[in-house]
Amino acid sequence: MSQNLPTVLVVDDEVRSQEALRRTLEEDFTVFTAASAEAAAAIMAREWVQIVLCDQRMPGASGVQFLAEVREKWPDAVRIIISGYTDSEDIIAGINEAGIYQYLLKPWQPEQLLLTLNGAAEMYRLQSDNQRLSLDMKVAEPVLRERVAGKRAAVAQRFAVSALLRAPNSPMNAVCTLVEKVARLDVPVLLTGESGTGKELLARGLHLASPRAEAAFITENCGAVPDQLLESELFGYKRGAFTGAYEDRVGLFKQADGGSIFLDEIGETTPAFQVKLLRVLQEGEVRPVGAPRPLPVDARVVTATNRDLEADMQAGRFREDLFYRLAAITVWVPPLRERAMDIPLIASAFAAELRSVGGEAFAPLDKEVLACLCAYRWPGNVRELRNEILRMAALSDDARLRASDLSPRVLRAAEADDEAELNLLAGMDGDLKARLETLEARIVKESLIRHRWNKTRAAKELGLSRVGLRNKLSRYGLEKS
Incomplete structure (x- = not known):
C-alpha cells in the first residue's frame, strides 16, 4: 500500500460487505x-x-454513535456512513451530532462510492491546508506586523512635511x-496654487501629521471624471442602481472613513455636484447611488485647485456656501519660479533617483546645468522640472547629465538671465549695436552649450570659421573655464 494514497477506515461487521468495500x-x-466500533477505535488510535x-x-x-465518538476524539477525520433505507430517519436525526459528511444508501454503486470518497x-486536504495556513499566519503575524509598521514609518518619514525639499530661505x-x-486641527483645508506645485504631496504630509495618520488617505481628481461617474466614485452605489452596476461598490468617502480624502481640481466640478458634496460636509453622511438611506462617514476633507475660486463665485461657477465649508484654512503654494533657490535641491533629488543605461547612478548635476535650470521660469512647476530631468537622462550617453541635453526652451531662458541684457533687448537702454551684440552673444x-562646447560644430552651425568664433568668444567673455 502506498503511503501517498488517502487513508480510509472501513467499519462493517459483515465480512463479505467489508471485503467488497476494500476491493473497490x-x-x-x-x-x-x-x-466493530472497538476495533475501529483501536486502529484510529x-x-x-x-x-x-x-x-x-x-x-x-x-x-452514528461511533462517528459521534470519532468526531470528539479525531475531529479532522471525514465521516461517511452507509445504511439501508430503513435506517435513514435514525441517521438524519444523528447527522448534526456526528458531523457526518455524507451517507450512502445500500446497495451502493462503485462509481458513486468512489466519487463520494474522492470528495471526502x-x-x-482542504481542511489540512487551512489549518496549516492558519498556523503559519499565527507564527508569521508578529513578523508581518513589524514589517507593516516599518513600512508605515518609512512612508511617514518620506512624505512628511518636514521632509519636503526646500532651501533655508525658501x-x-x-x-x-x-x-x-x-x-493638528480636524478642519477642512483648501490648497491653492498653480498646477504641478506639489499640492497633493502637501496634502499627504498634512494627513501624516494629523491624528488620522494611521487611517486611509484617499485621493481623487475631480477634474478628470464626469459628474455622474464622480458621484458613484465618491459616494458608491448599490447593485442595479444603473446599467452595469452588477454589485455594490463602496465609495471613496466611505473608504476614507476615519482618515482623510483629498479632492484635487475641486474647482472643475459643476454647481449640481457641488450641492451633493455640500450635503456630505454638512450632514457627515453619504448616500450611495440607488441606496434607500444615507451612511454615516467621518473623513477629513482636503481639497486643491489651481483656479481663482473667489472669481468663480462671483461668476456663479462655484457655490459660496461650499467654498466656506472647504476653506476653513486656505494654504497658497507658491510656484517654482518664485522659489528658484529650491530648484538645485529638487533637480538633484530627481537625478539621484535615476539610473543610467549601465545601471549606475548619475553623477551630481554640475554648475552649468543648475544655472540653466535656475534661469528658466518653469510654467509647469515641479512636474515640468521632473520631466526635464527625465529627458536629460534619456538623451545622456553615459552617467552624466549635461546642459547640452536640456530642452531648447530651457537653454534659451539660460541666456536671458542677465537683467541688463534683458533691458537692452527690451529697448529700455542701449543703442542698436549694443542690443545686436547682446543678442549675438x-x-x-x-549653440556652444547645445554642442557641448565643441567649437568646430558650433562654428559650422553659426556659419563662422574657428578663428571668427574664437574672436567672438573673446569679445563677449564666453570662454569656458
Whole structure:
C-alpha cells in the first residue's frame, strides 16, 4: 500500500460487505478494515486515518454513535456512513451530532462510492491546508506586523512635511509651518496654487501629521471624471442602481472613513455636484447611488485647485456656501519660479533617483546645468522640472547629465538671465549695436552649450570659421573655464 494514497477506515461487521468495500477502494486508497466500533477505535488510535466509512447497523454501538465518538476524539477525520433505507430517519436525526459528511444508501454503486470518497479526501486536504495556513499566519503575524509598521514609518518619514525639499530661505518654509500647524486641527483645508506645485504631496504630509495618520488617505481628481461617474466614485452605489452596476461598490468617502480624502481640481466640478458634496460636509453622511438611506462617514476633507475660486463665485461657477465649508484654512503654494533657490535641491533629488543605461547612478548635476535650470521660469512647476530631468537622462550617453541635453526652451531662458541684457533687448537702454551684440552673444553661447562646447560644430552651425568664433568668444567673455 502506498503511503501517498488517502487513508480510509472501513467499519462493517459483515465480512463479505467489508471485503467488497476494500476491493473497490484499494486501488485509490490505503484501506484499513474493522468489524466493530472497538476495533475501529483501536486502529484510529495508532494509524493516521483521513476518512471513516462506517456501516450504521453493527453490534454494540451504531454507526452514528461511533462517528459521534470519532468526531470528539479525531475531529479532522471525514465521516461517511452507509445504511439501508430503513435506517435513514435514525441517521438524519444523528447527522448534526456526528458531523457526518455524507451517507450512502445500500446497495451502493462503485462509481458513486468512489466519487463520494474522492470528495471526502479533497475535503480533508482542504481542511489540512487551512489549518496549516492558519498556523503559519499565527507564527508569521508578529513578523508581518513589524514589517507593516516599518513600512508605515518609512512612508511617514518620506512624505512628511518636514521632509519636503526646500532651501533655508525658501518661501515654502512658511507654507510647511502652516500645514504642520493646521494638521493638528480636524478642519477642512483648501490648497491653492498653480498646477504641478506639489499640492497633493502637501496634502499627504498634512494627513501624516494629523491624528488620522494611521487611517486611509484617499485621493481623487475631480477634474478628470464626469459628474455622474464622480458621484458613484465618491459616494458608491448599490447593485442595479444603473446599467452595469452588477454589485455594490463602496465609495471613496466611505473608504476614507476615519482618515482623510483629498479632492484635487475641486474647482472643475459643476454647481449640481457641488450641492451633493455640500450635503456630505454638512450632514457627515453619504448616500450611495440607488441606496434607500444615507451612511454615516467621518473623513477629513482636503481639497486643491489651481483656479481663482473667489472669481468663480462671483461668476456663479462655484457655490459660496461650499467654498466656506472647504476653506476653513486656505494654504497658497507658491510656484517654482518664485522659489528658484529650491530648484538645485529638487533637480538633484530627481537625478539621484535615476539610473543610467549601465545601471549606475548619475553623477551630481554640475554648475552649468543648475544655472540653466535656475534661469528658466518653469510654467509647469515641479512636474515640468521632473520631466526635464527625465529627458536629460534619456538623451545622456553615459552617467552624466549635461546642459547640452536640456530642452531648447530651457537653454534659451539660460541666456536671458542677465537683467541688463534683458533691458537692452527690451529697448529700455542701449543703442542698436549694443542690443545686436547682446543678442549675438546669447545665440553663440546657446549653440556652444547645445554642442557641448565643441567649437568646430558650433562654428559650422553659426556659419563662422574657428578663428571668427574664437574672436567672438573673446569679445563677449564666453570662454569656458
